[in-house]
Amino acid sequence: MATARPWLLLAPALAVLAVLLLWPLARVVLISFQDYGLREIVSGRSNYIGLANYAEVFADPALWTVVLPNTVGFAVAAVGGTVILGTLVALLLASLDRLWRTIVSSAVMVAWAMPAVTGTYVWIWIFDADRGIVSQFLQGTGLLDEPHNWFTDRWSFYAVVLVNIIHHGFPFVAITVLAGLLGVSKEMLEAATVDGAGAVRRFFSITFPTLRPVFAVVVILSTIWDFKVFAQIYLQPGGSGSNRSVFNLGVWSYVESFAQNRYGFGSAIAVLLTVLLLAISVVYVRTLFKEEK
Amino acid sequence: MKAPSAPSAPSVPDAVRIPARRPRSRRARVTLAWKAVAVAALLLFTLFPTYWMISSAFDGRATGGAQSLFPAEPTLENFSYVLSEAGFGTFLRNSAIVAVSTVVLSGILALFAAVAVARFRFRFRTGILMLILIIQMVPLEALVIPLFIQVRDLQLLNSFLGLIIVYVAFSLPFAIWMLRGFVAAVPVELEEAAYIDGASWGRMFWSVLLPLVAPGLVATSVFAFIIAWNEFIFALTFMDSPATYTVAVGLQQFFGENSNEWGYVMAGSTLITLPVMIFFILVQRRLSGGLVSGAVKG
Numbered sequence: 306m307a308t309a310r311p312w313l314l315l316a317p318a319l320a321v322l323a324v325l326l327l328w329p330l331a332r333v334v335l336i337s338f339q340d341y342g343l344r345e346i347v348s349g350r351s352n353y354i355g356l357a358n359y360a361e362v363f364a365d366p367a368l369w370t371v372v373l374p375n376t377v378g379f380a381v382a383a384v385g386g387t388v389i390l391g392t393l394v395a396l397l398l399a400s401l402d403r404l405w406r407t408i409v410s411s412a413v414m415v416a417w418a419m420p421a422v423t424g425t426y427v428w429i430w431i432f433d434a435d436r437g438i439v440s441q442f443l444q445g446t447g448l449l450d451e452p453h454n455w456f457t458d459r460w461s462f463y464a465v466v467l468v469n470i471i472h473h474g475f476p477f478v479a480i481t482v483l484a485g486l487l488g489v490s491k492e493m494l495e496a497a498t499v500d501g502a503g504a505v506r507r508f509f510s511i512t513f514p515t516l517r518p519v520f521a522v523v524v525i526l527s528t529i530w531d532f533k534v535f536a537q538i539y540l541q542p543g544g545s546g547s548n549r550s551v552f553n554l555g556v557w558s559y560v561e562s563f564a565q566n567r568y569g570f571g572s573a574i575a576v577l578l579t580v581l582l583l584a585i586s587v588v589y590v591r592t593l594f595k596e597e598k
Numbered sequence: 599m600k601a602p603s604a605p606s607a608p609s610v611p612d613a614v615r616i617p618a619r620r621p622r623s624r625r626a627r628v629t630l631a632w633k634a635v636a637v638a639a640l641l642l643f644t645l646f647p648t649y650w651m652i653s654s655a656f657d658g659r660a661t662g663g664a665q666s667l668f669p670a671e672p673t674l675e676n677f678s679y680v681l682s683e684a685g686f687g688t689f690l691r692n693s694a695i696v697a698v699s700t701v702v703l704s705g706i707l708a709l710f711a712a713v714a715v716a717r718f719r720f721r722f723r724t725g726i727l728m729l730i731l732i733i734q735m736v737p738l739e740a741l742v743i744p745l746f747i748q749v750r751d752l753q754l755l756n757s758f759l760g761l762i763i764v765y766v767a768f769s770l771p772f773a774i775w776m777l778r779g780f781v782a783a784v785p786v787e788l789e790e791a792a793y794i795d796g797a798s799w800g801r802m803f804w805s806v807l808l809p810l811v812a813p814g815l816v817a818t819s820v821f822a823f824i825i826a827w828n829e830f831i832f833a834l835t836f837m838d839s840p841a842t843y844t845v846a847v848g849l850q851q852f853f854g855e856n857s858n859e860w861g862y863v864m865a866g867s868t869l870i871t872l873p874v875m876i877f878f879i880l881v882q883r884r885l886s887g888g889l890v891s892g893a894v895k896g
Contacts, residue, residue, distance in 0.1 A: 311715075535831055
């Protein structure tokens with residue numbers, strides 16, 4: 306009885322995870338080996354074609370010139386931006402008195418709580434070509450002669466996504482790093498000050514090493530999130546398929562599947578994304594368990 | 599840094615103190631000014647989008663053209679339009695049904711599972727913890743194709759149930775991970791005391807463990823609620839009739855038809871955002887504490 310109890314308690318949750326996460330995960334791999342279109346969906350029959358989908362994905366020049374650069378380049382910029390801004394905000398918060406820390410951290414929460422979908426529409430509105438406040442401001446100051454559409458060019462398209470993601474993502478970093486900062490030994494910092502170490506030196510010699518595990522968690526989680534950004538790209542003008550130069554792996558997979566009914570090809574892209582992320586996750590888990598010892 | 603070099607001053611105490619203090623306070627004032635600038639810039643960056651959304655939602659002229667930093671014609675017309683004409687009332691109700699059902703189901707399942715991994719030592723325990731951690735990393739976007747086919751085969755497309763079961767599965771790993779920390783924080787002595795008083799395991803669970811992890815349950819519930827309320831890609835894929843749209847798809851569809859009606863779009867966005875924001879700020883402190891203790895300490 307005593308040995309059965311934990312399994313009885315776990316059974317419902319494990320069943321749900323098995324049916325709705327593990328089986329679909331296996332199935333997306335199976336579908337990626339098939340020419341799976343509308344006909345297969347309706348009939349439920351399988352139609353294996355081996356590695357043809359993968360061959361097509363890797364042979365597609367768009368993968369190398371558009372999709373991977375967008376996915377990886379964006380993730381690097383976004384992770385860098387979120388972690389640096391988040392850390393700076395955490396250091397600022399740690400140096401404020403109680404009242405101001407509460408005020409500022411509440412404001413940071415507001416940015417965090419904004420849903421991705423509504424947040425994205427607000428940024429689209431802010432950068433709207435005709436009446437957006439950025440366009441109007443730039444035209445008002447004479448920096449821009451006529452309305453500029455930020456969403457047609459690949460770089461400015463992703464610049465808007467970057468602002469959106471950093472705005473939404475840095476609060477997690479700031480709050481987590483702040484929690485870690487409050488645990489840094491005051492005595493060591495004071496001793497270093499007495500020995501003549503400046504603020505920058507103190508950060509890199511004492512604070513950063515102490516916070517290593519926190520930074521590991523924050524960097525890896527942000528990497529995972531920023532690799533698979535979907536709504537923020539899909540919802541921007543042109544992001545849902547009409548502008549192929551802004552595809553990342555997730556959007557490409559979705560558009561091939563649900564707009565072109567090429568579920569097999571879309572699955573192959575999805576598998577590629579999953580493998581990339583699982584590789585990052587393995588690093589994450591190993592870091593965690595190493596710290597635990 | 600130019601640290602004030604006090605020792606070079608004459609040996610008269612009063613003369614030392616005054617010149618030594620002045621540069622220090624000037625530096626403190628400079629630091630303070632920089633901090634004030636940083637705080638102001640940060641507040642502007644974090645709050646502006648939210649302010650702009652709400653301000654445009656109340657602006658009768660946001661749709662028409664030129665707008666200033668403040669609503670030019672304060673009005674509630676945008677809200678009444680999206681609620682009555684655009685169907686946001688239905689979207690909000692649909693999302694509430696889906697989110698509350700998700701919260702209840704995932705709360706029950708996660709609590710049981712968390713008790714199992716936090717309170718019992720059994721074979722494969724570490725394996726299951728690893729599985730839960732790893733599974734959290736699976737990009738849900740990658741599962742949209744198989745889950746679409748699965749839900750379609752079950753004839754649950756366009757039904758709330760189809761979305762609810764998927765959201766329960768998504769919120770479970772994190773909820774188990776969080777609740778595990780809360781359960782582990784309850785002293786085992788309390789449980790033992792209940793057993794000594796003759797309570798069965800079930801009785802102990804209801805009367806001792808449940809009340810003590812209730813705050814954790816509230817925090818994870820809010821988290822599950824927010825996941826279900828905000829989720830976009832599955833709602834977009836599963837729902838194709840306005841009667842079953844959740845808020846995220848409802849807004850996306852509405853924007854597709856009224857891209858230049860910014861007053862309406864922002865009013866709809868405000869209605870969707872406010873409940874989440876209020877919930878989030880209420881429980882955030884507890885949530886991030888749990889996240890850190892659950893994630894960092896493993």
